[in-house]
């Protein structure tokens with residue numbers, strides 16, 4: 071057995087995306103054995119199914135980083151295993167002696183659009199962001215089995231965050247791309263369209279918007295462009311907040327011009343219109359902001375549309391046994407990662423932060439595990455070198471506060487650890503998993519840029535072997 075396996079600590083990480091792989095790696099580096107399970111065949115989470123496919127460089131870099139982490143000899147990756155389906159969290163917590171269970175399962179449930187009765191149009195005239203992104207990123211794959219969508223002219227996107235800007239871009243590129251192809255025989259790939267923008271593409275072909283015969287799409291946001299959460303203020307000072315508002319407004323304006331969509335600010339969908347069972351419009355109520363609070367004015371109007379795309383945020387799926395505060399997992403502790411009521415259950419990444427950001431998901435996974443390791447008095451020399459003085463002191467103080475309940479946990483015997491390790495090995499045999507690299511190679515989908523001949527295929531499938 072590998073010398074790394076001689077430790078008696080054992081942890082389980084649920085979800086192998088940015089946050090889960092980072093958390094697992096932090097633990098593995100300290101000699102703890104880690105099992106990482108994921109419901110999907112591939113470990114990458116939202117990087118594969120959320121982040122729009124034109125971010126080729128970012129996607130490949132982050133996926134290579136996840137690969138590097140999950141190849142750690144102390145980590146055992148078990149794909150196609152869904153907690154809550156293949157095994158309940160209750161069973162995991164009670165029947166197996168994990169030192170820690172870390173929930174890194176992201177936010178995969180779209181926040182329901184709060185318009186009574188509109189769900190009946192789901193997947194026909196109402197599409198949610200998670201479903202749309204999965205389709206958009208994978209629709210070119212010959213064996214893509216998810217629902218297929220046809221973007222309709224006049225589609226309305228409800229949202230306001232960065233992800234909703236990606237969504238409205240996709241909607242506009244789908245609409246315009248189709249007309250350019252069908253009416254003018256111009257075949258622009260999505261990478262070129264995204265880079266140049268629609269306005270420039272029309273200009274270089276001597277076309278005007280009116281020539282296309284399209285209504286286009288509309289982005290509806292409940293507040294003003296200045297209030298869009300597109301830029302985080304550098305500090306709480308009024309000057310920095312104002313700067314962030316200015317950047318948000320400018321960003322929205324730039325996107326709007328480049329991708330030629332309409333923008334309706336200060337409006338909230340409250341109802342819909344229909345004819346013969348088909349959605350014909352959204353009833354919007356005008357709003358204003360008073361002292362930072364959203365005020366409904368009572369003034370309503372109908373925005374005609376036959377398709378609504380909801381991009382109002384994603385929340386973690388609710389697993390029985392976990393405490394929730396509203397939509398979020400109820401956590402406490404310095405980094406807000408210890409699940410309330412448990413001494414060894416943690417949650418990291420999008421599942422907790424609610425912020426759709428790779429860096430934040432990774433940092434949250436890292437910080438939470440450092441706190442935990444410190445609390446367990448694990449050797450942290452490598453970690454120490456990477457941290458500045460202030461952060462060290464803060465983390466030390468924080469770690470102190472959670473050390474008591476962590477240290478009170480009985481450590482499993484070597485036999486118990488080996489038993490779980492073996493169970494996972496058997497599960498992997500059942501699904502035909504031999505080793506990390508060949509599994510990834512067999513399951514990584516064909517890339518659109520490769521199909522279009524824009525990028526050479528990576529022969530190794532998952533980068534270099536360790």
Ligand SMILES: Cc1cc2nc3c(=O)[nH]c(=O)nc-3n(C[C@H](O)[C@H](O)[C@H](O)COP(=O)(O)OP(=O)(O)OC[C@H]3O[C@@H](n4cnc5c(N)ncnc54)[C@H](O)[C@@H]3O)c2cc1C
Nearest residue numbers: 085087088089109115116120153175176419420426427428
């Ligand atoms: C449209 C869009 C655009 C974005 N653009 C950017 C960008 O430009 N820059 C940026 O920094 N970020 C961007 N993000 C956000 C970024 O992709 C995420 O914040 C980040 O990938 C989240 O990482 P995570 O590990 O917390 O969660 P996830 O990536 O969601 O990982 C969770 C993992 O848990 C697994 N899982 C879920 N439930 C279970 C279960 N019950 N059992 C087992 N496994 C389970 C899932 O399969 C998944 O692999 C974007 C997101 C979207 C949707």
